[in-house]
Amino acid sequence: MSQRQPPRSTSALGKGGHVTESAPTLKRAHAGKGAADWLRAAILGGQLRPGTKLSEQSLGETLGVSRNTLREAFAVLGAERIVTRIPNRGVFVAQPSRADVQEMYRIRCILEPAALLQERTPAAGATIEPELAAAVQQGLAARERHDVPGMAAANQQFHALVVALAGSSRLDTLMAHVQSEMRLVFHAMAADPAFHAPFSSQNAEILALWRHGQRAQAAANLSNYLAAAQEQVLAAMPHESGRFS
Incomplete structure (x- = not known):
């Protein structure tokens, strides 16, 4: 959009x-x-x-x-x-709650691994795969520069492209809405390189597995990664009382 x-x-x-x-x-x-x-x-x-x-x-x-x-x-x-x-x-x-975060990650844990498990299509190989590779490289480069916003943006792009492998505009729209809501959560963690940096290399590993036809392992890695990310986000969230003033 x-x-x-x-x-x-x-x-x-x-x-x-x-x-x-x-x-x-x-x-x-x-x-x-x-x-x-x-x-x-x-x-x-x-x-x-x-x-x-x-x-x-x-x-x-x-x-x-x-x-x-x-x-x-x-x-x-x-x-x-x-x-x-x-x-x-x-x-x-909006100020997403802990329950909102859990729901967002539930959606992502369904959408993203399932997209990786699909057979590679000619369209995915011709268009999405190069874009995934570019997003990975952008994330790694941003990590080298200690550029936290750059890492976050590259990571968002990588996950959107993973869902795009499903070839569904409706799923793309759903993912875009989820990512918009997630960005509200990430504002509180925007300056924390310790949160974003590990995902740059994990994205590279997931892409390499997917490229070599190890779709099940790529999906499993991504599921574990999302579960760990959810725990980190929940741990960093402030107390929810008086969320709107």
């Missing part, structure tokens, strides 16, 4: 979802989609942190849209579990 990147003015986003500088006015015919794209990019890019309350007035003025249009955007992002509406309190950037 293509996403409009938030303008540079998002660096001035204030507390409570207030924006202190203006963004370009969105075209009226596509205002709802444009507002959703802008907010999605700001949230997933870390400018709007999990738990932040989104001010309808401030965002509406910044984007040049009505409250109704902004609420349409909130509905889209709510369906993607990126924002959540709390009755009588407002709309907040």
Whole structure:
């Protein structure tokens, strides 16, 4: 899904979802989609942190849209579990719970190993395999540079491409939604190289096994890797009381 990147003015986003500088006015015919794209990019890019309350007035003025249009955007992002509406309190950037994390990893543990177990198709060999190799190399290079965001981005790309081996646009969409929600969780671990670095080499090992036809072993390695990652994420999560303020 293509996403409009938030303008540079998002660096001035204030507390409570207030924006202190203006963004370009969105075209009226596509205002709802444009507002959703802008907010999605700001949230997933870390400018709007999990738990932040989104001010309808401030965002509406910044984007040049009505409250109704902004609420349409909130509905889209709510369906993607990126924002959540709390009755009588407002709309907040989603802050996934421990149960949410467990569900996300359950989905991934079904999708990703199953995709690796499939017979390699000509399309996978011609297009997806080179992209998987590129994602692995990008992750390893980022690890050498101690580039934590680079490692995280390469890892996200690798896992999306693993699911793409299934050849299903619906599964690709599901994985994209899960990864968007996962990025909200990873914001809390963004500066921790100890979390991201091991996955770069593990991705390389999984790709090598898959390339040599050892699909079952590649799937088993990935299942174990995801289980370990879930435990690390859960251990790093803060206490959940007062998640939205």
